[in-house]
Amino acid sequence: MERSPGPDALLQPRPPSPLQEVRDDRFERHGVRLLLKRDDLVHPELPGNKWRKLAPNLRAARDAGHDGLVTFGGAYSNHLRATAAAGRLLGMRTVGIVRGDELAGRPLNDSLARCAADGMRLHFVSRSEYRRKAEPQELARLVDAAGAGGAYVVPEGGSNAPALHGCAELGRELRGAADVVAVACGTGGTLAGLAAGLDPGQRALGVPVLAGGFLAAEIRSLQAAAFGGPAGSWTLAEDFHHGGYARVPDALEAFAAEFGSRHGLPVERIYVAKLLWALTELTAAGAFPRGTTLAAVVTGRP
Ligand SMILES: Cc1ncc(COP(=O)(O)O)c(C=O)c1O
CATH class of the missing domain: 3.40.50.1100 (Rossmann fold)
Known part of the structure; x- marks a missing residue:
């Protein structure tokens, strides 16, 4: 094959x-x-440090057999945008966990709209929930709740x-x-x-x-x-x-x-x-x- x-x-x-x-x-x-x-x-599509940081992670995700990527960012995050673009280019599903549950149900700003157009599923969480991703157990819970179980986790900022x-x-x-x-x-x-x-x-x-x-x-x-x-x-x-x-x-x-x-x-x-x-x-x-x-x-x- x-x-x-x-x-x-x-x-x-x-x-x-x-x-x-x-x-x-x-x-x-x-x-x-x-x-x-x-x-x-x-x-x-992945300028500068976005390419430098994501490329080795994409290799690691592929080598470990993951079919998706999940990552974190604010409503204007360049990192979310780059991850969404990488997912589109690689045919991997992407989930973005976005800081600020007040954004849920509101029209997306240009940056998040680009993420969505690249196929990223956006999951909005409160600021306090978002902060708790620093604790490994909370991180796993957050990733599961976002429907991203099994996806390769890229940290905030990559x-x-x-x-x-x-x-x-x-x-x-x-x-x-x-x-x-x-x-x-x-x-x-x-x-x-x-x-x-x-x-x-x-x-x-x-x-x-x-x-x-x-x-x-x-x-x-x-x-x-x-x-x-x-x-x-x-x-x-x-x-x-x-x-x-x-x-x-x-x-x-x-x-x-x-x-x-x-x-x-x-x-x-x-x-x-x-x-x-x-x-x-x-x-x-x-x-x-x-x-x-x-x-x-x-x-x-x-
Ligand atoms: C254009 C640009 N330059 C520099 C940085 C800073 O990179 P770092 O978070 O690795 O310090 C970023 C953040 O992602 C960025 O978007």
């Missing part, structure tokens, strides 16, 4: 993603070279051990190319994997987009689960969240629009804009010695 094509063939990955140099006087006047790692171009290994590949693609590799952080999974893949002399720099200062501990525990302990060199620049998740003040909006038109880059606002702003500010403040090559990972598209 002919073996069905694996996720790699079906999802048509295209790594390594391009690395582009940008000419920008805000960096050049400080002797800093800026490269953009265009990971947003790695796959048309940051588990296989995902970190996928993000380590992104780091390996950047070996020898930059002194500092910078990335925006939500759960910290992308940074945790990226740092592990870099050369020993390179440093990963994370820019959290959420306020709170809890991320360093989270990254350490993600690395312990995936690699058995600390991996690679990384630091965080924690002052660039602009008030919190999905907050895009006018100044950030103007910065992102100008950067986008100056360099022909579609700048995703929730993560990538905060990363590029942080690098511009840190460079102006002399945080990088002259002669530094910086690579900014473009993890997504608007």
Whole structure:
């Protein structure tokens, strides 16, 4: 019998993603070279870290014989959208457990409508129920109640051990190319994997987009689960969240629009804009010695 094509063939990955140099006087006047790692171009429907994190999970799901995927997210989650798209491309059923039971029975927003159009079944739960997924027994109960028993469970944000290994590949693609590799952080999974893949002399720099200062501990525990302990060199620049998740003040909006038109880059606002702003500010403040090559990972598209 002919073996069905694996996720790699079906999802048509295209790594390594391009690395582009940008000419920008805000960096050049400080002797800093800026490269953009265009990971947003790695796959048309699963851009950037979505591909990096989901591909190893899809392989694990297939190898363990699962016919479906179940995952979690808020009403605007890019991760839910990417999982729904992956399910469509692979012919796997998908279930999305969505935070906020007040959304049940209401018209879907654009993001959830895309999930549904890709065949994802949406199951809305209250915020307190959603939080309890951190406890293994509650997680199993929630998955069963959503009608997703037997499906492969991808955690919220997709940051588990296989995902970190996928993000380590992104780091390996950047070996020898930059002194500092910078990335925006939500759960910290992308940074945790990226740092592990870099050369020993390179440093990963994370820019959290959420306020709170809890991320360093989270990254350490993600690395312990995936690699058995600390991996690679990384630091965080924690002052660039602009008030919190999905907050895009006018100044950030103007910065992102100008950067986008100056360099022909579609700048995703929730993560990538905060990363590029942080690098511009840190460079102006002399945080990088002259002669530094910086690579900014473009993890997504608007
Ligand atoms: C475009 C983009 N960049 C960066 C991130 C942050 O990734 P992580 O949660 O691994 O820190 C996300 C979150 O999923 C994202 O959608």
